[in-house]
Amino acid sequence: MTQAVVFDLDYTLAVPTRDRETLLQEAVDAADAPALTREDYLEAHGNHLTQRSREPIFTDLLAEHETEADPAAVATAYREAIADALEALPGVESMLEDLKADYRVGLLTNGPVRAQRDKLETLDWDNRFDAALVTGELEAGKPDPRAFEAIATELDVEPAETVYVGDDVDADVYGATNAGMAVIQVLLEDGPEPDSRAVAHVEQAEIATALPDILADLE
Numbered sequence: 001m002t003q004a005v006v007f008d009l010d011y012t013l014a015v016p017t018r019d020r021e022t023l024l025q026e027a028v029d030a031a032d033a034p035a036l037t038r039e040d041y042l043e044a045h046g047n048h049l050t051q052r053s054r055e056p057i058f059t060d061l062l063a064e065h066e067t068e069a070d071p072a073a074v075a076t077a078y079r080e081a082i083a084d085a086l087e088a089l090p091g092v093e094s095m096l097e098d099l100k101a102d103y104r105v106g107l108l109t110n111g112p113v114r115a116q117r118d119k120l121e122t123l124d125w126d127n128r129f130d131a132a133l134v135t136g137e138l139e140a141g142k143p144d145p146r147a148f149e150a151i152a153t154e155l156d157v158e159p160a161e162t163v164y165v166g167d168d169v170d171a172d173v174y175g176a177t178n179a180g181m182a183v184i185q186v187l188l189e190d191g192p193e194p195d196s197r198a199v200a201h202v203e204q205a206e207i208a209t210a211l212p213d214i215l216a217d218l219e
Contacts (some may be wrong), residue, residue, distance in 0.1 A: 008166030009109035016085040027078035033069035049141025091208025107132035143175025
C-alpha cells in the first residue's frame with residue numbers, strides 16, 4: 001500500500017517561463033563570459049550533482065575557453081535568472097496539500113544545494129513537503145539508489161511503499177524503479193515517449209487534476 005508520494009521538482013512541479021537556453025545566455029552575458037551551450041551545461045551538471053553550488057559546473061565549462069570570467073559570477077547570474085523566471089505549474093500547490101491527507105509527501109531533486117534550495121525559497125515551498133532533499137546534500141544523486149533511499153528514510157517509509165513522480169527517463173523513471181519505487185512518469189510536450197517501466201503516465205499540464213486519481217487507482 002502506498003504510504004508516500006515523492007516528487008521531482010524541475011518540469012514536474014515547476015517550470016521556467018523562459019527557456020533554459022535563453023536563461024543561460026542571459027547569465028553569461030551578465031557575467032561577461034563566453035557563450036555556453038545548454039548541451040555542454042547539462043553534461044557538466046551531471047558531473048556535479050552533489051555540490052553546494054553551480055560554481056564547479058561553470059569552472060569546468062569556462063576552463064575550455066580563454067577567459068577571465070568568474071565562474072562564481074556566472075553561477076550567481078544563472079541562479080538569479082532561473083529564480084526570476086520560475087513558476088509553479090497551475091494547481092500543484094493545492095494538490096500537494098490535498099495529498100498530505102492520505103500520504104507522506106516528499107521532494108527529491110537533482111542539483112547543487114544553493115541552486116535548488118533557492119528555487120524552493122523563490123516558490124515559497126520551504127515548508128510545502130514533509131521532507132525535501134537536494135542531491136547536493138547527499139552522497140549520490142539520481143539515478144543512484146542511495147538518493148531514493150535517503151528520501152524514503154526521511155519520510156520514514158520503505159521504497160516499496162513509495163510512488164515517485166518525475167519526468168526524466170534516466171534520473172527518475174529508471175532511478176526510482178531501480179530503487180524499488182513505483183514510478184509515475186510526467187510526460188512533457190515534445191519530451192520522451194511513455195516509458196514501459198512506469199506504472200502510470202500523466203501529462204505535465206494535467207498533473208494537478210489527474211495525479212490524485214492515478215494514485216488512487218494504484219491502491
